[in-house]
Amino acid sequence: MQTVYERCCGIDVHKKLIVACFRNGKKAELRKFETLTCNIKELGSWLLENNCQMVAMESTGAYWKPIYNILELLNLDVIVVNAHHMKSVPGRKTDVKDAEWIAELLQHGLLKASYIPNREQRELREIVRYRKSLIEERSRELNRLEKTLEGANIKLSSFVSSLTGVSSRKLIEQALVGEVNQENIGDLIHISMQSKKPELLKAMDGVFSLIQKQLVKAILDHIDDMTRRIKDLDDIIDNQMKGYEYAIKKIDEMSGIGKRSAEVIVSEIGIDMNRFPSAAHISSWSGLCPGNNESAGKRKSGKTNKGNKHLKSILIQCAKAAQKDKESFFHAQYQRLVVRRGANRATVAVAHSMLIAIYHMLKDNVPFKDLGSDYYTKFNTEKKANYYLKKLQELGMSFPVSMAT
Numbered sequence: 001m002q003t004v005y006e007r008c009c010g011i012d013v014h015k016k017l018i019v020a021c022f023r024n025g026k027k028a029e030l031r032k033f034e035t036l037t038c039n040i041k042e043l044g045s046w047l048l049e050n051n052c053q054m055v056a057m058e059s060t061g062a063y064w065k066p067i068y069n070i071l072e073l074l075n076l077d078v079i080v081v082n083a084h085h086m087k088s089v090p091g092r093k094t095d096v097k098d099a100e101w102i103a104e105l106l107q108h109g110l111l112k113a114s115y116i117p118n119r120e121q122r123e124l125r126e127i128v129r130y131r132k133s134l135i136e137e138r139s140r141e142l143n144r145l146e147k148t149l150e151g152a153n154i155k156l157s158s159f160v161s162s163l164t165g166v167s168s169r170k171l172i173e174q175a176l177v178g179e180v181n182q183e184n185i186g187d188l189i190h191i192s193m194q195s196k197k198p199e200l201l202k203a204m205d206g207v208f209s210l211i212q213k214q215l216v217k218a219i220l221d222h223i224d225d226m227t228r229r230i231k232d233l234d235d236i237i238d239n240q241m242k243g244y245e246y247a248i249k250k251i252d253e254m255s256g257i258g259k260r261s262a263e264v265i266v267s268e269i270g271i272d273m274n275r276f277p278s279a280a281h282i283s284s285w286s287g288l289c290p291g292n293n294e295s296a297g298k299r300k301s302g303k304t305n306k307g308n309k310h311l312k313s314i315l316i317q318c319a320k321a322a323q324k325d326k327e328s329f330f331h332a333q334y335q336r337l338v339v340r341r342g343a344n345r346a347t348v349a350v351a352h353s354m355l356i357a358i359y360h361m362l363k364d365n366v367p368f369k370d371l372g373s374d375y376y377t378k379f380n381t382e383k384k385a386n387y388y389l390k391k392l393q394e395l396g397m398s399f400p401v402s403m404a405t
Contacts, residue, residue: 004109005053010102011043013059013067018043021099022050023107028100040067044074052076056106056113058083058098068116079113115285121270124240128267129310131233138226145219152216154206159199164223167193171204172220176213180204237263247271250361253368254354255330256322261314265358268311273363279356286311288352304348312351319351329371330354336376 003025012019018033020043031046033039047055055071055078057064064080071078081102105111117125142164146157154175160168170188174180180188185197185204193200208216241248244266251262269282276282283289287307323334323346330350337346361368377384 002109003107005107007050007052008054008056008103008106009047009052010099010104010106011055011057011067012098012102013057013063015063018067019099020046021103022047022052023103024050028103030099035063035066037066037070040070043067044071044076047071047076048074054079054106056081056102056111058102065122069119072119079111080116081111082114115275117270117275121267124237125267127233127237127240128264131230131237132264132310134226134230134233138223138230141219141223141226145216145223148212148215148219149206152206152208152212154208155203156200159196159203160193166190169220171200172216175204175206175208176216241266244271247362250367251358254318254322254357255325255328255370256318256320256354261318264314265311268308268314269358269362271362273359276359279359282359283352283355286315286355288312288315288348288355311355315351315355316347319347319354322354323347323350327370327373329373329375332373332376 007022007024009020009022011021014035016035018035018039020031020033022029022031031043033043055076057067057078058081059067060083068078068080102111116122145163149156149163149172154172156168156171157163162168163172167189171180171185174184174188180201182197182201185201186194189196189200241263244263247266248259248262251257251265252259257265269286273282276285280289284305285307287305287309289304291303291305319330319334322328322330325331330353333353334346334350337349341349357368360366
């Protein structure tokens with residue numbers, strides 16, 4: 001086979017151990033290092049001394065990050081490869097043989113590099129993902145609060161849209177220190193909720209045990225703490241996103257996408273679309289395009305691959321919002337597919353279209369242009385008209401001969 005790199009290194013990364021195999025032509029040298037910073041620097045010095053042309057590493061979880069960061073600072077060319085793309089052959093399942101196999105595949109150019117953004121974007125991506133995890137945890141705490149209130153026979157969630165509202169919070173806090181009655185309820189709820197007084201009084205007529213009160217107080221304190229932390233993260237992200245404002249504004253123009261969603265999208269894909277050769281590549285990387293599964297001329301299950309779960313989930317959420325805008329192309333696309341493909345597949349198709357639009361907007365520096373809800377009606381209009389006329393005739397309606405033909 002053709003040799004692409006004369007001097008290269010394959011690294012198998014674990015939590016406490018790094019196994020490196022350096023190949024110089026047909027000669028291979030194996031070394032083991034610990035994962036402390038000083039040991040990683042020692043690994044980098046060894047590679048620099050041997051004029052290593054390329055380094056490839058395969059890792060589970062986030063253990064590759066400190067190694068990548070240090071080797072990147074040493075100006076070594078490094079790629080991270082997907083273990084799924086280089087499954088070991090039988091008899092090669094040891095750390096040493098894994099490193100040898102990675103080095104051999106790399107030397108002959110048989111490894112495909114994973115997309116690793118620059119350090120600034122990696123750090124931005126981490127904080128955006130952390131904000132998302134906090135928001136999800138706060139939602140779980142709200143569900144716990146509702147379950148605890150139900151256990152105390154307080155049915156507040158049946159009459160208010162949110163338990164985090166100002167009026168809801170005052171009612172809950174009053175129930176913890178005393179009772180909600182006809183005399184004080186007027187001061188606890190907003191003027192717009194005054195008409196709900198009788199229902200709210202009945203809803204708050206529960207029995208709090210001492211343990212339940214302590215639990216509700218703990219949950220409320222946790223919710224307040226996470227709300228404060230999310231606000232702090234929002235401020236940090238706003239400061240870090242100043243260099244991406246034009247891209248966020250472009251993406252925000254799309255139906256179904258808000259500022260926070262645009263920030264998540266930008267943090268995941270960046271603004272340099274040259275990393276992806278085409279819209280098909282970024283769609284495959286995100287896990288939104290149909291899979292390839294065809295045999296003997298028959299198309300089998302084409303379910304999507306795993307891809308980038310963070311990007312995929314936010315685009316699915318945006319697609320669900322976009323398909324509700326009846327004046328947009330995404331609504332027309334969803335309605336066209338939902339009948340024969342189902343709601344979930346139709347939503348994924350809308351998310352796929354949104355990602356393709358974002359790709360071209362950032363790559364070609366063009367604004368978003370909605371194709372309109374009547375996009376599909378512009379094709380084969382005569383054929384469609386005849387189809388609907390026949391359907392009406394089947395229902396017993398008659399038309400002039402000139403119209404029916």
